[in-house]
Amino acid sequence: MKLCKIDDLVGTEKLARPIMTSNYQELLAIGTILKPEYVEKIKQLGIDEVFIEDKRLEPKQVAILKEDVEDLFKEKVRSVLERHVYNDSSELEELATTADNIITEILDNEEVLTQIYDIMERSADIYEHSISVCSISTLVALKLKLDRAEVHDLAVASIFHDIGLRYFDFNYSNVNVDEMGNHEKEEYLKHPAYGYSAIEKAGWLSENAKEIIFEHHERLDGSGYPLKKTRFSLSSKILQAAEAFDEMICGIGFRRARVYEAVEYLKISSRVKFDEEVVAALLEFTAVYPAGTICMLNTGELGVVISQNKGFPERPVLRLVKNKDGEQITEEITCDLIEVHNVYIEKVIM
Numbered sequence: 133m134k135l136c137k138i139d140d141l142v143g144t145e146k147l148a149r150p151i152m153t154s155n156y157q158e159l160l161a162i163g164t165i166l167k168p169e170y171v172e173k174i175k176q177l178g179i180d181e182v183f184i185e186d187k188r189l190e191p192k193q194v195a196i197l198k199e200d201v202e203d204l205f206k207e208k209v210r211s212v213l214e215r216h217v218y219n220d221s222s223e224l225e226e227l228a229t230t231a232d233n234i235i236t237e238i239l240d241n242e243e244v245l246t247q248i249y250d251i252m253e254r255s256a257d258i259y260e261h262s263i264s265v266c267s268i269s270t271l272v273a274l275k276l277k278l279d280r281a282e283v284h285d286l287a288v289a290s291i292f293h294d295i296g297l298r299y300f301d302f303n304y305s306n307v308n309v310d311e312m313g314n315h316e317k318e319e320y321l322k323h324p325a326y327g328y329s330a331i332e333k334a335g336w337l338s339e340n341a342k343e344i345i346f347e348h349h350e351r352l353d354g355s356g357y358p359l360k361k362t363r364f365s366l367s368s369k370i371l372q373a374a375e376a377f378d379e380m381i382c383g384i385g386f387r388r389a390r391v392y393e394a395v396e397y398l399k400i401s402s403r404v405k406f407d408e409e410v411v412a413a414l415l416e417f418t419a420v421y422p423a424g425t426i427c428m429l430n431t432g433e434l435g436v437v438i439s440q441n442k443g444f445p446e447r448p449v450l451r452l453v454k455n456k457d458g459e460q461i462t463e464e465i466t467c468d469l470i471e472v473h474n475v476y477i478e479k480v481i482m
Contacts, residue, residue, distance in 0.1 A: 136181065136182060136183070136184050137180065137181055137460075138171060138174055138175055138179065138180050138181065138182065139180075141166055141171050141182075141184075143166060143167055143168040143171060145165070145166045145184040145185070146163055146164070146165055146166070146184060146185040147160055147161070147162055147163060147164040147165075147166060147182060147183070147184060147185075148162065148183040148184050148185045148424075149162065149182070149183040149424060149426070149482060150162050151174065151179065151182065152482065158255060159177075160174075166182070166184070183426070183436070191423035191424045191436065191437060191438045191439070192423055192438060192439040193250045193252075193422070193423040193424065194247055194248065194249050194250050194419075194423070194440065195249060195250060196238065196249050196251070196267040196268070196271065197234070197237055197238070197263070197267055198237075201237055202260075202263055205230055205233070205234060205263050206257075206259050206260050206263050207259075208226075208227070208230050209227060209230065209259045209262055209263060209291060210259040212224060212226050212227050213227075213259065213295065213298060216295070216298065216330075221330065221331050221333065221334040221337075224292070224331065224334065225334070225336045225337075227288070227291050227292065228288050228291075228336065228337070230291060231266060231284065231287035231288040231290070231291050232284060232287070234263070234266050234267060234270060234287060235270055235283060235284065235287055238267065238270055238271065238274070239274075244271070244274070245271075245274060245275060245417075246442055247417060247442070248417055248418070248419050248440040248441070248442055248443075248444075248445050249271075249417050249418060249419060250419050250422035250423045250424075250440070251264070251268070251378075251381070251391065251418055251419070251422065252381070252391070252422050252424075253381040253382065253388060253389070253390060253391055254381070254382050255305075255382065255383065255388075256304075256305035256306060256382050256383045256384045256388075257382065258294050258297055258298070258384065260382070261294065261378055261379065261382050261384055262290065262291050262292075262293070262294060263291075264378050264382070265290045265293065265371070265374050265375050265378050266287050266290035266291050268374040268377065268378060268414065269286050269287065269290045269370050269371050269374040269375075270283060270286070270287050270290075271414075271417055272370045272373070272374060272410060272413045272414050273286050273287075273367070273370055275413040275416065275417070276366065276370070276409065276410070276413055278366065278367065282340075282366075282367055285338050285340045285341040285344065285367060286341075286344060286367045286370060286371060288337065288341050289341040289342075289344035289345045289348075289367070289371060290371055290374070290375075292327065292331060292337075292341075292345055293324075293327065293344075293345050293348045293371060293375060294323070294327065294384070295326075295327040295330050295331070295345075296322070296323030296324060296325070296326030296327030296328075296329075296330065297323050297327075297384075299323075299326055300316075300319060300320070300323070302316045302319075304316075304320055304384060304385050305383055305384065306383035306386075306387060306388050307383075307385070307386075307387065308385070308386055308387050309321070309385050309386075320385060321357045321358060322358055324345065324346055324347070324348055324349050324357070324358055325346065325358050327345050327346070328342060328345055328346040331345065340365070340367065343365070343368065344365070344367050344368045344371055346359075347359075347361065347364055347368040347371075347372070348368070348371045348372055348375050349372070349375075350362075350364060350368070350372065351372065351405040351406070352364075352369075352403075352404065352405055352406065352407065353404050353405055355405060356372075356405075366407070366410075369406070369407040369410050370407075370410050372406060372407075372410075373398060373406040373407065373410045373411055373414055374414060376397075376398070376401075376405075376406070377394050377395075377397075377398055377414065377418075380393070380394040380397065381394050390480055391418070391419070391420065391421070391422055391425075392420050392421060392480060395415060395418060395420050398411050398414065398415060399411070399415070415445065416445070417445075418445060419437075419440050419445050419448065420445050420446045420448075421437045421446075421448050421477060421480065422437065423437050423438060423439060423440070423448075424436065424437060425437045425480060425482075426453075426480070426481040426482045427450065427477045427478075427479070427480055427481060428477070428478050428479045428480075428481055429450075429467070429475055429476070429477060429478060430475060430476050430477075430478045431456055431475055432455075432456030432457075433452050433454060433455055433456055433467075434452070434453050434454035434481065435450030435451060435452045435453060435467055436450060436451050436453055437449070437450050438450060438451050438466070441468070441469070441470045444469075444470050446477075447469035447470045448469060449466055449467070449468045449469070450466065450467045450469070451464065451465065451466050451467075452465045452466070452467055
């Protein structure tokens with residue numbers, strides 16, 4: 133990936149970072165070929181630089197699940213849930229196997245408990261959200277040494293936790309709950325109960341898993357919903373934190389946030405809304421600045437995160453793309469933030 137002036141494009145380059153509006157709406161997706169007509173439109177929007185693919189400088193993204201495996205799981209969840217009829221849970225049992233397959237995929241990675249993962253912000257999709265929350269919850273559960281039966285129940289509950297949203301036809305994407313109309317807000321706050329009702333009679337699903345689904349929006353301080361409970365199992369606490377983090381970065385019932393903003397929210401809310409041990413375990417493997425993030429350093433230089441440092445989720449390795457005077461850097465210069473203690477990320481550009 134390299135930063136390129138719009139005026140230097142020839143019309144065959146491939147976009148390496150999406151072009152977004154100020155409120156994170158995607159205008160052009162990663163991988164778009166920047167045809168001449170697109171270049172003209174970009175110019176009209178006042179954008180003078182974009183990141184294009186350069187295989188020599190590709191960021192090393194580390195995902196919890198391989199992309200093809202995650203896509204396969206997501207389509208399985210989509211297929212089953214879109215066929216699902218309220219109060220008929222017979223077809224849903226297929227997804228218990230999907231949850232076990234996710235656990236197996238994660239356990240097959242020998243470095244699973246030591247890696248730092250690039251969990252990316254993205255557009256709202258409840259199917260992808262379910263897979264992501266399942267992966268995050270499973271990792272936290274493994275770090276906290278839950279037994280296999282508890283991990284299974286948590287993974288299955290994670291897959292189904294937002295099934296109650298399937299019954300809404302109003303928009304809850306990239307909008308805060310408090311910004312919804314009165315009727316929409318009232319209904320949205322009921323979705324954990326709707327989800328519980330949809331699987332309440334499922335004999336193949338444990339009572340523990342059903343309870344976890346019902347409690348996924350509750351909080352330790354009683355500020356959650358729908359019951360405003362304050363006491364939960366460890367599994368429920370894990371799903372609460374994992375779900376809140378992921379819905380912030382994909383914009384489900386939230387204005388979409390950057391990963392570092394969601395990380396900061398969990399830190400601030402630890403011991404208040406979320407279990408301290410759970411938050412610590414989750415943040416231990418979450419890259420604050422995922423690979424591909426463009427950052428401004430306190431030195432005034434601009435850099436792209438290209439990889440993470442194990443054990444230091446806030447101190448990645450960057451490739452510098454602009455010097456402190458705003459001039460483009462053409463040679464390959466990296467800055468490893470665990471080797472330069474007086475340099476730090478001051479703000480995220482995109």
